[in-house]
Every structure is written in structure tokens, then in C-alpha cells.
Amino acid sequence: SDSESGSEDSSLSDSELQEAFSKGLLKPGLNVVLEERPKRRNDTDGLKLCLSEFKQQLAWVERLDVTLGQVVDPVAQSATSKDAVDPENDFQREMSFYRQAQAAVLEALPKLRKLQIPTRRPDDYFAEMAKSDQQMQKIRQKLKSKQEAMERSEKAKQLRAMRKYGKKVQTEILQRRQKEKKNMLNAVKKYQKGLSDKLDFLDEEQTSSQGNKKGSANQRIKKGPNAKRRYKNQKFGFGGKKKGSKWNTKESFNDVSSFRPKVAHNKGPGKGGKKALNKRPGKRARQKMKNRAR
């Protein structure tokens, strides 16, 4: 590196180094003083002189030049960000050029109109264009193909989304139908068993004979089957033994959503005052009472 010790620099002899040190030219850490050749000429006076000689005094109409900054974009950043246009950011850069061109056009068009220079080509004016018609066709084809490709991909995406949604809706409908069927069957069975004599489920017509048979059993409505049996019926549906279907499965065992701690620990509102009244005091309390009685 440049700041290596001067002993490696063989061009300067020791005596010269000593002299330089005494003069104070050698500073710690900087032993090689590089002198840049006078590059980077910037002869401003010469430039100005040249410009003045070179400049042509022509009417604006001959030159058609506009020196203007950009159109202040109300949507995007403020004018201060123009200095911060990142040249690496392609889109931002091109937009800044575009806006500069727009500003120039907006300023120049009124001037041109005043000078009666046409800017728009009339429709019946046919003249040679800078790009041939063939070229323009190619460009149009390319644009069209790009657009088509985009549309196709959009359509495919939409189709996929719709299919997903359709599937979801279909499964929902099927599930709903299953549920309704199940409920209907349960209601029918309930009525069959005589638990409910309401014909709420619409189109079920029971014959009178069947109703008489269950008449005597109607008195047993209130009691009906056991609480345990009723619970199992509600959970697993009606009908007889279905191969152990009224047993717990792993999921139902792990499902503790119907656990009510107050009921389980007998901490809920007391089942009538009976239990409270019948509550037998504990051993210690009984001993105390006995001792007190003695």
C-alpha cells in the first residue's frame, strides 16, 4: 500500500529523506507524497469564449429548443426528489425523461400554434414514415401476443380460483344435505318411539293404528329411557347396537369441550336445597359437636 514505510521506496536516498524530514515534509504515516499531474482541464473562460463565437443567432422557430425541468407530478414525489432520481432505478429514470419531454411539449405547443406550425398530421396526408409499415406490423403483433398471453394466464388463474370455490360450495351443500337427512330420520324415529307426538317434520304422515299402539307408551313419555341412554341417543343417534358405535373414540375422548367444571366438581348451583340441607358435617365438626354436647 501507499503508506508503507519509506525504507521500501528505493528511489529516495537516506540523505534526501533526512532533508525532507527536517523540512517537515514527512508526516507520520504518510511517506509518499503523490503529485497528481494537472488533469481535468476546465477552461471556463475558453469555453465561454468559444460558445460566444460558435453561437448562432437564429430565430426560435429554426431551433425549436426548450430547456425546462419536469412536469411536477402531483401523484408521485415532489419536485425535490428530482435530484434523488436514482439512475439505477430504470423505471424512475425513464419516467423522469418522459416528464421532461412532456413539460417541453406542453410549453412548445402553444408557441408553435402561434407560429402556425402544424403539429398533427391530417388524416389524408400520406407520407413516408421513419419506420416502415412492416416494422409497425411486427410491433403490433408483438403487443397483441403479449396481451393475449397475459389474458390467458388471467383466465387460467380465474378458472382455478372458481374451481376451488365451486368445490368448497359443493362440499358445503352435500354436508348440509346430509345433516338435514340425519335430522329428518332422527325426528321420524323419535316420533316412532313415541317421544314426541308433534308432527313438526312436514311430510311425515303416521297411520292411526301405529298411533294407538304407542298410546300406552305415551304415559311413559316423561321418564322414557334412562338418562344415560338418552345422552347416548342424542350423541350417536337412534337404533340398536351398531358395532360399538356408542363407545368413545380417540377424538371424542380427547374432546373436552362439553366439560363443565362447576357441574363436575359439584360446585354449580345446588341441586335443590336438599343436598345442602342433607349435608353431613365432617368428622372433626361432629367430634366438636359431641364434645360440646358432653
Added chain:
Amino acid sequence: GKWKNKERVLIFSSRGINFRTRHLMQDLRTLMPHSKADTKMDRKDQLFVINEVCEMKNCNKCIFFEAKKKQDLYMWLSNTPQGPSAKFLVQNVHTLAELKMTGNCLRGSRPLLSFDPIFDKEPHYALLKELFIQIFSTPQYHPKSQPFVDHVFTFTVTDERIWFRNYQIIEEDASLVEIGPRFVLNLIKIFQGSFGGATLYENPHYRSPNMHRRLIRLSVAAKLREKQQVKEVQKMKKKGSKALIGEDPTEVVFETPAEEKPVEIQLVKPESKPIIKDKKKPRKIQRKKQKKLFRTE
């Protein structure tokens, strides 16, 4: 009207240019009706020969493309009899024929020139602006020109370079579409004369492409060297510093060499080991076979 502003621009190149440069040149000739073409110049001739060529063709401006090493493209813009002239490095060339440039304009229509405000701030930029205006603007009532103004050239200074774009004006509300071509100019020097003379300005931000490539190579090499050095240092660390310790005589004092064994030379071949039959061998073979079958399943 009468054509008064007699500007003629000579656009030509040296030998060794590639297709992109050739197309760019043709595009410029298309867009500028006041331009003239010439054959390729041999690089052996010196640059001031160009002045004579221009005089022969009766041109007072010149755009000269120079290709070096088949990689770098330089562009000279000059006002031929007396100067000034400027040399640029051209980068990022896109021609008219690119399919992403969708605009179109009349052949020979006059352009509107749009400059960045920076062009008015520095004297060298001001000189360049004047040069651009005189070269790129089509004179009014030129016989090959169309009287409409339907496209705009923009010159912007960004990142110490001059960016050129060409847009078509579609509507009166200034909606634009790019026509092309587009290129980026990196100013190298401005000379007082045409293709020679005193240097008026030298761009401090310019780095020649050779230097650029060299720096890239050096940086890569430096990285490699650093990696190697790091590896060596690690090796040294692993080995550990083997400090030389002098011979300690007290170490050797208690060393007693072992008794020498008598040398035995075997004359008779030793007995071979008895072969014990492996009772489990057939079973082992079977298990191996089963394993193989299982794996291939």
C-alpha cells in the same frame, strides 16, 4: 418558405463497427433529413482528415462513430471548419428497430429539442447544448423535411452522463410514446478545434473502458489473493509456532535402551491356521439374499 439555415451534417463511421452501431447510424440518418452519408474511414488516417472529407461533401457539422477493440464505441460531434468538437463514449444503444419502441414519426419531420435545466448551469454543458441544437434540429423549409413537428428529442443529464431519448407526440395533451433510438453519452473531452486543438474541458468523472475493465480484473484478483492469504494464515495458525527449544541434556540421562533381541531367521514355513467351518454361513447367505430382495421391492 425559403430554406435559409444551411446546416448539413455528415454522419459516418470508422471501420470495425458492429451491427448495432451501423443501425444506429442509419437511424440517425433517417431521422435527420439534413444529413449526408459517407463511406467508412480507414483508421490509419488521422482524425483531421475528417475535416477535409466534410469540406468535400460541403457539410459544416459532423457526427463520426469510432469503434475500438470491437467493444467500445466513441462518438465525435464537431463543427467542422473551426470547431468546437466533443468526444463521447456511447453506451446502452437501442435502435429504431427494437420491438419495444412502439412509436413512429414522419420521415423528415422536424424535432422539438428538450434539454435539462442543468445544461444552462455549467459552461461546458452550455457549449454542448449549442452543439446539440445546431446538429440535431432540422432546418425549416429544408427540401427533404416535412413541415410537421411530431416528435421530441430529450437530452437529460443523469449520473454524470447525457441520456438521449426520442418520443412521438400523440395528443395535444402531451401523451408520448417512445420511437427510439436511445443511447447514453459519456463526455470525454471538449476540444477547441474540430477533431483537434486545445482541450477546453476534460470530464473528471469519465473513466475509460479499458481502465474500467482493468479495475474489475484487479478487484477480482485482489479478492482471490486475499482469500489465499487468509488460507495461508489459517494454515500457519493450525500448525502452531514450533519454537525451537535447545537440547536438554537432563532429558536423555535416564534413557536406557531396550535389550537387543536375537535375530531369528525363519527357515520353515509356519503352520497354516486350521479351517473352522462357519456353521452360520448358509443362514447368513440366506439373510443377505432376503435383504436384497426386500430392498429391490
